[in-house]
Amino acid sequence: MANFASEEKIARRKAEILTAAIEVFSSQGFHKAGIADIAKQLDIGHGTIYRYFKNKRDIFNAILAELLGQMAEIVMQEPPNTDSLDEYAGQLQRIADGLLAIFNRDPRLAKIAFYESLGVDPEATESVEHLLSIFAQFTEQYMKNGIDKGFLRPKMNTKIASHLITAMLVETIKKVAADDADVEEIERWRQEVIQFMIGGLGQR
Numbered sequence: 001m002a003n004f005a006s007e008e009k010i011a012r013r014k015a016e017i018l019t020a021a022i023e024v025f026s027s028q029g030f031h032k033a034g035i036a037d038i039a040k041q042l043d044i045g046h047g048t049i050y051r052y053f054k055n056k057r058d059i060f061n062a063i064l065a066e067l068l069g070q071m072a073e074i075v076m077q078e079p080p081n082t083d084s085l086d087e088y089a090g091q092l093q094r095i096a097d098g099l100l101a102i103f104n105r106d107p108r109l110a111k112i113a114f115y116e117s118l119g120v121d122p123e124a125t126e127s128v129e130h131l132l133s134i135f136a137q138f139t140e141q142y143m144k145n146g147i148d149k150g151f152l153r154p155k156m157n158t159k160i161a162s163h164l165i166t167a168m169l170v171e172t173i174k175k176v177a178a179d180d181a182d183v184e185e186i187e188r189w190r191q192e193v194i195q196f197m198i199g200g201l202g203q204r
Contacts, residue, residue, distance in 0.1 A: 014052050016042060018066065021059045026108035030060060030116050030124075060124065064117070067102075067109055068131045074098035075138045080145040088146055089198050096190050099169065103176045104186070110177030114170060132170065136162040168193050 020041035024033045035056055039046035053059045078095055082088045103110045113131070117124045140162035146152030172189045 010052070014062075017049055017052055017059065018063055021056075022063060022106070022108050022112065025060065025063070025116055026111045030056070057124075060112075060117075061127065063109075063112060064124075064127050064131065067113055068134070070102050071099060071131070071135060072138075074102070075135065080138075080141040082142075082145065083149055083151075085146075085151040085198065088142065088151065089194065091142070092194050092197060093190075096169065096172070096194060099173065100176055100186065100190060103173050107177040110173050114174055114177070132166050135169075136166045139165050165197055168196065 017038065020038050021033075024037045024041055028037060033056065035049050036046045038056070038059070039049055049059075053062065075095060077098070078091050082091055113128055117128045136159075140158045143152060143156060143158040143161060147154055147156060147158070172186075172193055175189050176186055
């Protein structure tokens, strides 16, 4: 009788490969890194990796997909139904805290998503842009809710504003990934982004 690996074992091995790949991609860069480098990190034969992923690009895509899932989960925990500017400010703070926590736990993810991916190829860049576009779409729903309820500017161009906010959050996340960024500096960035968003979006 064939000895098939359990789904749990397969998932565990894939997770191990992705963890090793994050280290290799962030330290060596996508182009310089190879399947053999990832295998060496795990002390396994490189042929083992091909049982789970087609190539290093497939691994890279899996890392980005996992990251998108984590970011989407943070946002979806906060439905766009606040009733006041104060409530919205609190919601923004929770979302920002959740997103920053992802990259604070592992700054290498920010390096891969917002630096390394840009040098892979157009498809990788498109993957990251798609990730940010989805986030901007979520953000636009919060804005439309605020406009409908009268606590955000009625004539706001929500599409443009949502992309501007996404860009600000990405810059803050990049700060988390910087080697010289400390906790206090990151906190200053977080507070300034939220204050900027609220001051620029609030009903006047």
